[in-house]
Amino acid sequence: MKKVLKIVLWSVASVLFVAALVYSRMYYNQRACENVVINIDYESQGAKSDVFLTYDDVRQFIKHRFDSLQGRPMADINVEQLEIKVKEIPYVLDADAFKSINGDVVLNIKQRRAIVVVIDRSGASYYIDESGDIIPKRYGFPADVIVCNGNIPAFSFYGKNEDKAYKDSIMTNSILGDIYQIARAIDGDEFLKKEIAQMHVNAKNEFELIPLVGRHRIVFGAAKDVPEKFEKLLLFYQKAKDYNAWGKYRTVNLKYKDQIVCTKK
Numbered sequence: 001m002k003k004v005l006k007i008v009l010w011s012v013a014s015v016l017f018v019a020a021l022v023y024s025r026m027y028y029n030q031r032a033c034e035n036v037v038i039n040i041d042y043e044s045q046g047a048k049s050d051v052f053l054t055y056d057d058v059r060q061f062i063k064h065r066f067d068s069l070q071g072r073p074m075a076d077i078n079v080e081q082l083e084i085k086v087k088e089i090p091y092v093l094d095a096d097a098f099k100s101i102n103g104d105v106v107l108n109i110k111q112r113r114a115i116v117v118v119i120d121r122s123g124a125s126y127y128i129d130e131s132g133d134i135i136p137k138r139y140g141f142p143a144d145v146i147v148c149n150g151n152i153p154a155f156s157f158y159g160k161n162e163d164k165a166y167k168d169s170i171m172t173n174s175i176l177g178d179i180y181q182i183a184r185a186i187d188g189d190e191f192l193k194k195e196i197a198q199m200h201v202n203a204k205n206e207f208e209l210i211p212l213v214g215r216h217r218i219v220f221g222a223a224k225d226v227p228e229k230f231e232k233l234l235l236f237y238q239k240a241k242d243y244n245a246w247g248k249y250r251t252v253n254l255k256y257k258d259q260i261v262c263t264k265k
Contacts, residue, residue: 032071034103036062041110049113050143052091052135058109061089069105077105090136093129114143116183116199118176122154130187132171132180146186146193148179150201175205178223182207185226192230195237206255214247215265221255229254236260 038058042049062069065085069077079097086095086109094110112135114127127135127143155170171177182199186192196218198210209218220229232254240249253261 031074031103033069033074033077033105035105036069037100037104037106039106039108041108042113049111050141050145051111052114052138052141052143053089053109053111057089058086058107061086062107074099074103079105082107091138093131114145115187116146116148116179117143118152118179119147119149120152120154124154128171128176128180128183130184132177132184134171146183146196146199148183148199148201151203151205152176152179152201175201178205178207181223181226182220185230189230189234191234191237214249216247216249217251219251219253219255225257228257232260236262 036059038055040053040055040058042051062082066082069082077099079099082097082105083095086092086097086107091112092109093112096108098106100106112129112131112133114135115130116128117125117137118128119125125137127137127145129135152175155174155176171180179199179201186196195211195213196209197212200208200210202208206222207220209220211218218233233252236252248264249262250265251263253263255261
């Protein structure tokens with residue numbers, strides 16, 4: 001008898017538990033969204049990014065695309081669609097959205113981080129981020145990054161609706177891929193980030209670097225053996241510092257394998 005009673009009690013408890021879950025789910029789905037909580041991560045690999053995207057930008061974007069999420073039943077809010085649309089913003093690297101148990105929609109955004117601003121022959125300018133993607137320049141939101149100018153063709157890839165495969169092909173098959181490769185190496189070294197102020201592409205599609213300290217020009221050459229060339233440059237700076245010789249040279253040439261050729265003033 002006790003065994004039967006225990007089975008009955010467990011059955012009733014299970015039914016009540018399932019009923020409570022169903023009721024809670026129904027109540028939650030009918031519940032209106034209380035708030036849209038937006039979090040923007042401006043850091044990448046420990047490096048602070050310049051701000052391209054503000055919280056107000058995101059709020060206005062959501063209002064424009066979805067009218068308003070606040071006050072809408074939770075069941076009617078598609079967080080996957082919200083993520084997809086937010087990722088269309090050219091300054092967004094990644095987005096994650098979910099519904100919280102207290103009735104909020106939480107949107108976490110990771111902003112792109114620019115590493116170089118490119119100025120082409122036509123005068124148009126744009127950024128390349130650390131992933132090698134193009135970021136349109138936003139006036140009023142400057143980035144403190146290295147500048148690259150000179151013999152750079154004009155490419156028509158502006159706008160968030162441009163085909164990504166087309167942009168990727170340009171990055172792979174043009175001078176922009178070389179610019180990214182060198183800028184990425186500079187961005188990865190704290191000393192070089194502070195010392196190299198400008199990259200210039202000459203008529204031969206070779207690179208020259210302009211330092212912030214010292215009145216010399218660094219002849220880098222083609223974007224080949226990039227790590228080795230920067231190792232040589234860092235060694236030169238160390239040795240030149242030891243002999244107080246930073247200001248004695250007009251050019252520092254890294255083009256030749258296993259050697260540095262310097263021209264005195």
